[in-house]
Amino acid sequence: MAAMTTDQKLVIAASALLDSGGDEAVTLRAVGRAVGVSHNAPYKHFESRNALLAAVAVAHFATLTDMFRTIRRSAAKPTTKLKRAFKIIIDCGHENPARYRLLFSNPDIAAQGGELERTALATFGEFAEIVRECQSAGQLPGISNKALTGLLFSTMHGLIDREASGRMRPDKGLSGVRPSMDLLIQLLSPNK
């Protein structure tokens, strides 16, 4: 932590504030205080608060890509790989809801394009390859890989977001994201 640039320190501080206090806790004043600079020093490193948050998102997307790649290269069965990939995203939604929303549900951040868009597409691409393995193994329908990946990812995202929004009460008959995804996989399986 000695050899860390101010840029990195700012991103790390912003990420910690996001996880501990949610989006509105990431004020430039709090970030500056955590790093030991003034509240407008971040403007010397990032164009705006949104640009700083986009840098946080880039770092997390890169980590997700690595985790997905590790899963894909493992010796597990395709469906096991898929469930592990699901679990990573679902756990993120549960443990760090503000971070999840930054990555997957924030129009202002996604609109920045550039490096963020590239990194996010890489994450999606790794996920798509795991889906492809399931298709090749006959565990998922042999339709367009991208269409199926988008459908699965969107369903998972919808379930996570609805649960985080408090709109998936038990009386709605949905016990959670995981069982719902298991149900979907089962319904989609070509083997009966």
Place this chain on the structure above:
Amino acid sequence: MAAMTTDQKLVIAASALLDSGGDEAVTLRAVGRAVGVSHNAPYKHFESRNALLAAVAVAHFATLTDMFRTIRRSAAKPTTKLKRAFKIIIDCGHENPARYRLLFSNPDIAAQGGELERTALATFGEFAEIVRECQSAGQLPGISNKALTGLLFSTMHGLIDREASGRMRPDKGLSGVRPSMDLLIQLLSPNK
């Protein structure tokens, strides 16, 4: 508009501001200005800004329930009814994204519970009945109605939210919410 209470005027003004300028445009100062009262007059009618937004959501949920009920009571085929119900929500997501997020993706609003929760559950219930008709007609799997409804609704929500967040670029192989939902219905159909 003569015989309108101040409460109603505030809700209507807030809703209009939400649709035209997004969530951050709904400031109590702007709402007050639109109605012709001071910027803190709303506090005499609602506990907070969030309570005012919750009242906006209640009004829209009630409208959605009515529209779903009308569809359900029509003479159309079950799958046609379902597609019309989808279309109403999808159109809302496209035409009034901020309103859509208020209704379906805002944890702070949903956390208010009370009348909002009841109204939202009624909307969901009407939707579930349309899904049930499709199940009875053999167009959708005969599993738990609530589980299937939640799955369909979550998928639609995930697709809408990902599109609104700018994360469903054409190069991801997804041409839009509607075709993706059609694909899902087709994949889920018991008839082959």
Place this chain on the structure above:
DNA sequence: ACCTGAACACCGTTCAAGT
């Protein structure tokens, strides 16, 4: 190159005071 302090134009919310 990098940072600071003061300032600006906003917020939601509170409160004493008016009718």
Place this chain on the structure above:
DNA sequence: ACCTGAACACCGTTCAAGT
């Protein structure tokens, strides 16, 4: 009962100025 005006404690952002 209902509303107002001033005030408070925040924001993101800008800018002149310092080293």
